[in-house]
Amino acid sequence: xxxxxxxxxxxxxxxxxxxxxxxxxxxxxxxxxxxxxxxxxxxxxxxxxxxxxxxxxxxxxxxxxxxxxxxxxxxxxxxxxxxxxxxxxxxxxxxxxxxxxxxxxxxxxxxxxxxxxxxxxxxxxxxxxxxxxxxxxxxxxxxxxxxxxxxxxxxxxxxxxxxxxxxxxxxxxxxxxxxxxxxxxxxxxxxxxxxxxxxxxxxxxxxxxxx
Amino acid sequence: xxxxxxxxxxxxxxxxxxxxxxxxxxxxxxxxxxxxxxxxxxxxxxxxxxxxxxxxxxxxxxxxxxxxxxxxxxxxxxxxxxxxxxxxxxxxxxxxxxxxxxxxxxxxxxxxxxxxxxxxxxxxxxxxxxxxxxxxxxxxxxxxxxxxxxxxxxxxxxxxxxxxxxxxxxxxxxxxxxxxxxxxxxxxxxxxxxxxxxxxxxxxxxxxxxxxxxxxxxxxxxxxxxxxxxxxxxxxxxxxxxxxxxxxxxxxxxxxxxxxxxxxxxxxxxxxxxxxxxxxxxxxxxxxxxxxxxxxxxxxxxxxxxxx
Numbered sequence: 074x075x076x077x078x079x080x081x082x083x084x085x086x087x088x089x090x091x092x093x094x095x096x097x098x099x100x101x102x103x104x105x106x107x108x109x110x111x112x113x114x115x116x117x118x119x120x121x122x123x124x125x126x127x128x129x130x131x132x133x134x135x136x137x138x139x140x141x142x143x144x145x146x147x148x149x150x151x152x153x154x155x156x157x158x159x160x161x162x163x164x165x166x167x168x169x170x171x172x173x174x175x176x177x178x179x180x181x182x183x184x185x186x187x188x189x190x191x192x193x194x195x196x197x198x199x200x201x202x203x204x205x206x207x208x209x210x211x212x213x214x215x216x217x218x219x220x221x222x223x224x225x226x227x228x229x230x231x232x233x234x235x236x237x238x239x240x241x242x243x244x245x246x247x248x249x250x251x252x253x254x255x256x257x258x259x260x261x262x263x264x265x266x267x268x269x270x271x272x273x274x275x276x277x278x279x280x281x282x283x284x
Numbered sequence: 285x286x287x288x289x290x291x292x293x294x295x296x297x298x299x300x301x302x303x304x305x306x307x308x309x310x311x312x313x314x315x316x317x318x319x320x321x322x323x324x325x326x327x328x329x330x331x332x333x334x335x336x337x338x339x340x341x342x343x344x345x346x347x348x349x350x351x352x353x354x355x356x357x358x359x360x361x362x363x364x365x366x367x368x369x370x371x372x373x374x375x376x377x378x379x380x381x382x383x384x385x386x387x388x389x390x391x392x393x394x395x396x397x398x399x400x401x402x403x404x405x406x407x408x409x410x411x412x413x414x415x416x417x418x419x420x421x422x423x424x425x426x427x428x429x430x431x432x433x434x435x436x437x438x439x440x441x442x443x444x445x446x447x448x449x450x451x452x453x454x455x456x457x458x459x460x461x462x463x464x465x466x467x468x469x470x471x472x473x474x475x476x477x478x479x480x481x482x483x484x485x486x487x488x489x490x491x492x493x494x495x496x497x498x499x500x501x502x503x504x505x506x507x508x509x510x511x512x513x514x515x516x517x518x519x520x521x522x523x524x525x526x527x528x529x530x531x532x533x534x535x536x537x538x539x540x541x542x543x544x545x546x547x548x549x550x551x552x553x554x555x556x557x558x559x560x561x562x563x564x565x566x567x568x569x570x571x572x573x574x575x576x577x578x579x580x581x582x583x584x585x586x587x588x589x590x591x592x
Contacts, residue, residue, distance in 0.1 A: 112429045112430070112431035113429040113431075116403060116404035116405070116406040117393075117406075118393070118396065118403040118404070118406075118507070119393040119394070119396050119397035119507070120504070120507050122393065125390055125393070125394075125546070126394065126397065126546070131545070134539075138538065139537055139538020139539065233570075234566075234570065234591065237563065237566040237570070238553070238563040238566065239379070239381075239553055239563055239566050239567050239570065239571070239591070240550065240591060241550040242545075242547065242548070242549075242550035243540070243544075243550070243563075244540060244544075244545040245539070245540065246538040246539055246540070247535065247538060247539070247540050247554055247555050247556070247562070247563070248538045248556065249538050259548075259549075259550075267386070267549065269386070269434035269435060269436065270386065270388050270434060270435065270548070271388075271433065271434055271435075272387060272388045272389050272430070272431065272432070272434075272435045273388065273389040273390060273392065273393050274389075274431065275389075275428065275429040275430065275431050276392070276406060276408050276411070276428065276429070277404075277405075277406045278429060
């Protein structure tokens, strides 16, 4: 019994020192592993992602410069048709319109309609009699270049903001000629929710956090 | 000779002849000493240059020419340094839509590309903070180094912070040498030739919007943007403070800042606060707008808003 007690302090000392060393080892190991995975270790620069800065939608500066009268100096890229799809009448002149709600199989099968639930169908916006134009709720036909009038029927507040320049992307001059985008340039009309995108890399952490 | 001069000359206390001689001798001595240091004429001129606000038009012209020659040689291409002044009846304001921003950091790197920041050591004028929707705006819990595969991450929102272009800028008040000031169009600028690098402004800024060049900026020649402004994106030396200028080289010529143009979700708005028809005034009229740390009375011209 007394002998056990005599050894007790030494046993405790070994346990404490060993435990401390083990804890330090774990912390240091964990830290070096974190250094591999946690962002902010490498200084990335804009030259690494040229595709971000060469957006074909935006191209060069808009025609007309700074200080010009804004009216009539708005320019917009053409509507974002899939390749070879326009004019629609090219194919559709041969076909009889079929208004039944169904799964499309002969063409356009890639379109997954996810806009306004099950109450929406092609002919709410597309026009069976003139395929090259869109149809407003009151029957007015509008060209694809003016698709915003169609969107604005339901999204009135956003339509107002977009016309005032506070919804959507604009480039060019704050006091003159501008380039703006149609709703469909950013929002797929058949599936308008904005898709998540990959972020550019995080900034470098301050040096004192490095090791 | 008019009598005034004769009076001066004859005054026993003035003894101008001697003073002039002394002065000439002293200045020749200074020039000789400067030439002994091995400095070129341009370097001497740069050293003796006054604060930018005190330069007369001729001196501005020669300062710009000197810088253009220096940068053009250093970067191996034609670099222009302009000093486009602010316009009458223009006060710049900025709007950022927090309900649209997805935290993709396109603005951060577009800013670096446009404004010739150092690549490594890295200087970013825009810092995008990720915050919890449940917490709301909380700088203590904000994360700057987030890096998920895609953004926006579930349950998070994003708040980009850059210079708020205060109407009552604490940085300007604290600068001991007057190297930073607010221009008539509201942009707070730095004269990199006058800045002594004391970093008082960085301590004073409640938004962390000022950045110091701890070592020589590293700017690859092929990446250098040659359209520069004296008070904006011209290459900076080591040991000076720099900050967002709303892309002064662009906006003074009517263009949008680079961060506004690159934003893929159109969350960034810019315009003239004094023009009722401008986009920024539409934001202030239609949306719920607030400024960061309003209780400090810095009165930013950078407005955050909720577009939804």
